[in-house]
Amino acid sequence: MARYLVTGGAGYVGSHIVLALLERGDEVVVLDSLRQGHRGAVPPGAELVVGELGNRKTVEEVLAGWRFDGILHFAALSLVGESMREPLRYITENVGNTLGLAEAAVRAGVMRFVLSSTAALFGLPDRIPIDETEAMKPVSAYGDSKLMAERGLEWADGAHGLRSACLRYFNAAGADPGGRLGEDHDPETHLIPNAVNAVLGLGPPLTVFGTDYDTPDGTAIRDYVHVTDLADAHLRVLDKLKDGPSCRYNVGSGTGASVLEVIAAVERAAGKPVPYSLGPRRAGDPAVLVASNAKLRRETGWEPKLGSLDDIVGTAYAWRARNLKGYRGLAAETAA
Numbered sequence: 001m002a003r004y005l006v007t008g009g010a011g012y013v014g015s016h017i018v019l020a021l022l023e024r025g026d027e028v029v030v031l032d033s034l035r036q037g038h039r040g041a042v043p044p045g046a047e048l049v050v051g052e053l054g055n056r057k058t059v060e061e062v063l064a065g066w067r068f069d070g071i072l073h074f075a076a077l078s079l080v081g082e083s084m085r086e087p088l089r090y091i092t093e094n095v096g097n098t099l100g101l102a103e104a105a106v107r108a109g110v111m112r113f114v115l116s117s118t119a120a121l122f123g124l125p126d127r128i129p130i131d132e133t134e135a136m137k138p139v140s141a142y143g144d145s146k147l148m149a150e151r152g153l154e155w156a157d158g159a160h161g162l163r164s165a166c167l168r169y170f171n172a173a174g175a176d177p178g179g180r181l182g183e184d185h186d187p188e189t190h191l192i193p194n195a196v197n198a199v200l201g202l203g204p205p206l207t208v209f210g211t212d213y214d215t216p217d218g219t220a221i222r223d224y225v226h227v228t229d230l231a232d233a234h235l236r237v238l239d240k241l242k243d244g245p246s247c248r249y250n251v252g253s254g255t256g257a258s259v260l261e262v263i264a265a266v267e268r269a270a271g272k273p274v275p276y277s278l279g280p281r282r283a284g285d286p287a288v289l290v291a292s293n294a295k296l297r298r299e300t301g302w303e304p305k306l307g308s309l310d311d312i313v314g315t316a317y318a319w320r321a322r323n324l325k326g327y328r329g330l331a332a333e334t335a336a
């Protein structure tokens with residue numbers, strides 16, 4: 001049994017990792033401001049501290065309050081478009097909070113640190129699938145903020161021996177297959193929940209951005225990785241850091257799905273058509289982004305168990321269809 005601090009554990013990806021840690025018998029303390037997350041997303045059994053990561057005193061108090069074996073850091077600003085309008089806020093928050101937390105961790109003697117990083121740090125890649133040797137040339141302030149955070153952690157390792165794993169997620173998607181957790185963002189910018197919301201009448205019709213890409217059906221192709229598989233990757237790198245060096249991995253299913261394929265999968269799950277219209281490309285959106293997960297598989301034994309698009313979309317649809325108001329519909333949310 002070990003004890004972990006999970007920042008952002010009331011958010012989408014973080015809550016699924018909290019669940020996976022609890023299920024294998026670890027103790028978890030969540031630090032989350034609930035700015036974007038939900039009290040009802042924190043699985044029972046985890047301790048929730050509501051607090052702001054930018055507040056040094058809060059972070060120090062949490063690290064003094066328990067003895068942690070490691071930190072998993074999910075709390076961040078993560079909207080690409082917003083980051084282009086407010087780059088300084090993104091860089092200040094994402095880099096400052098990550099490195100402030102790393103500094104406090106070193107002082108408290110917590111020497112394992114896992115960072116949620118992103119495929120956005122590769123920008124417009126030269127090669128597909130994207131492996132860890134790809135040049136890191138982010139084209140958004142969000143992507144750059146994660147790259148700077150990764151670099152800061154390299155310095156923390158060199159100077160203080162803080163061992164870190166940075167997982168560059170491609171598109172986290174799906175929901176807990178047990179139906180206990182799901183994805184509930186406001187605003188929602190991800191394709192799968194937006195297609196699900198559209199088919200359930202909870203959101204506007206979907207817009208397909210770009211139909212003239214050089215792909216089989218003309219729409220953009222992305223790599224969707226099931227959030228429960230992502231959770232498994234976190235457990236594996238956390239264990240690897242116990243006596244291994246710092247590491248960096250791209251985490252994706254290794255295959256791509258087009259926007260129209262995602263829409264077709266949502267229609268299979270819902271049994272009815274997704275309302276959508278066709279629109280122009282968005283600036284800066286490449287045709288294809290697919291990860292190579294070969295290094296992660298080779299070095300940790302990870303493999304996606306819920307890798308099919310129907311698994312991913314089916315679990316996302318099932319959670320939302322049962323929770324039409326998302327976490328706002330849960331008693332725990334209002335009881336707070």
Ligand SMILES: NC(=O)c1ccc[n+]([C@@H]2O[C@H](COP(=O)([O-])OP(=O)(O)OC[C@H]3O[C@@H](n4cnc5c(N)ncnc54)[C@H](O)[C@@H]3O)[C@@H](O)[C@H]2O)c1
Binds near residue numbers: 035052053073
């Ligand atoms: N969802 C994806 O597809 C994806 C892809 C690549 C990378 N990521 C990264 O994974 C992480 C989690 O993503 P998500 O989709 O679960 O996001 P999310 O917004 O659902 O969760 C983030 C959580 O962090 C909390 N938080 C944010 N800033 C905070 C602060 N300063 N202090 C305390 N709590 C704070 C929020 O309240 C929220 O609960 C992020 O770091 C994101 O950049 C996500």
